[in-house]
Amino acid sequence: MSFRNAVIMVVFALGLIVGLILSNTGVSVISPVVAQSGEEIVSPVKARQRDTYYPNSEDLAPDEMRVIACGTGMPTTRAAQAAACFLVELGNGDKFLFDIGSGSAERISSLQIPYNYLDKVFVGHLHTDHFGALHDLFIGGALMGRNVPLRIWGPSGATPELGTAYALDHMQKMLTWDMAGRAGNVDFRGYRMDVTEFDFRTDNEVVYEDNGVTIRAFPAIHAIDGSVSYALEWNGLKFVFSSDTYPNNWFVEYAKDADLVIHECFITVADLVNKMKFTPESALSVGTQVHTAPQAFGKVMSAIQPRMAVAYHFFNDFDTRFAIYDGIRETYDGPLSLAEDFMVWNVTRDDIRVRLA
Numbered sequence: 001m002s003f004r005n006a007v008i009m010v011v012f013a014l015g016l017i018v019g020l021i022l023s024n025t026g027v028s029v030i031s032p033v034v035a036q037s038g039e040e041i042v043s044p045v046k047a048r049q050r051d052t053y054y055p056n057s058e059d060l061a062p063d064e065m066r067v068i069a070c071g072t073g074m075p076t077t078r079a080a081q082a083a084a085c086f087l088v089e090l091g092n093g094d095k096f097l098f099d100i101g102s103g104s105a106e107r108i109s110s111l112q113i114p115y116n117y118l119d120k121v122f123v124g125h126l127h128t129d130h131f132g133a134l135h136d137l138f139i140g141g142a143l144m145g146r147n148v149p150l151r152i153w154g155p156s157g158a159t160p161e162l163g164t165a166y167a168l169d170h171m172q173k174m175l176t177w178d179m180a181g182r183a184g185n186v187d188f189r190g191y192r193m194d195v196t197e198f199d200f201r202t203d204n205e206v207v208y209e210d211n212g213v214t215i216r217a218f219p220a221i222h223a224i225d226g227s228v229s230y231a232l233e234w235n236g237l238k239f240v241f242s243s244d245t246y247p248n249n250w251f252v253e254y255a256k257d258a259d260l261v262i263h264e265c266f267i268t269v270a271d272l273v274n275k276m277k278f279t280p281e282s283a284l285s286v287g288t289q290v291h292t293a294p295q296a297f298g299k300v301m302s303a304i305q306p307r308m309a310v311a312y313h314f315f316n317d318f319d320t321r322f323a324i325y326d327g328i329r330e331t332y333d334g335p336l337s338l339a340e341d342f343m344v345w346n347v348t349r350d351d352i353r354v355r356l357a
């Protein structure tokens with residue numbers, strides 16, 4: 001062994017001994033991690049604020065609202081995106097589902113919230129990408145312990161058979177064999193729907209009021225009569241959800257002063273043609289008249305100026321999202337989330353925190 005190598009070994013051994021002595025006396029031999037703020041982080045595994053939301057790992061503060069995207073995509077559901085569904089949780093313990101589009105039930109179940117708390121659903125309109133998972137929540141929720149009726153609010157239509165009550169009456173008829181096959185084998189108290197149909201021409205009228213929570217509905221312009229948007233107010237916080245709509249003045253007026261505003265923003269006309277094989281004529285009509293194009297979404301949000309604008313109802317992929325973003329930024333430069341499934345917004349009066357679950 002050379003003299004140089006011997007010196008290195010002695011220094012290394014001394015370092016080891018000093019380290020052992022220090023660690024036995026409780027003095028850390030690892031330099032403390034210091035955050036940019038100068039605050040020392042004592043342990044890298046101790047509880048602290050995370051950039052990811054882990055379901056069931058955080059209490060909601062009494063004055064806090066948490067919104068979780070359980071579906072943000074298109075009628076063609078995919079592993080990455082179910083169709084429209086947003087869960088609103090309030091610090092008073094109340095929970096509300098706004099739309100329950102195809103594929104969203106598995107997002108809801110993965111949050112592991114007891115189903116008795118998921119008994120209130122507000123449907124904006126009766127396209128399957130907005131209520132296509134209702135029967136999954138109805139049956140699956142009852143099977144997993146919901147022992148109260150599933151309560152559903154939704155608009156009327158131009159005729160009775162275009163309304164929510166008709167659709168859900170027939171949904172239950174569709175489930176005749178399913179329910180007959182379960183009766184007698186399981187607790188049957190949860191296998192009931194409690195449906196409240198209100199006039200789709202409602203002009204910001206209250207459709208729900210309880211426990212300090214007020215939910216109002218107002219008309220949306222979408223496809224045919226019988227589409228609405230919702231606004232929820234609680235504890236000085238306001239959440240607004242468009243469901244599907246062409247940009248309209250009701251929304252701009254009734255979403256004023258809102259904290260979190262979720263409005264549809266449709267996939268671009270070019271991508272409707274290229275990816276979804278629409279004809280150019282129907283892409284132009286569906287992408288700009290039946291729905292809200294990105295530039296129009298931006299105009300709506302510039303008029304409202306919410307604390308956070310949320311765009312949903314497009315494939316949020318590497319090759320589609322930038323056209324959406326660029327379109328919105330032509331007309332709006334405020335706070336913006338391009339929604340994807342399991343995006344989470346924690347809303348208080350001081351802050352809106354956006355993470356993924």
Ligand SMILES: [Zn+2]
Binds near residue numbers: 125127244
């Ligand atoms: Zn629709």
Ligand SMILES: [Zn+2]
Binds near residue numbers: 084127129244313
């Ligand atoms: Zn839709």
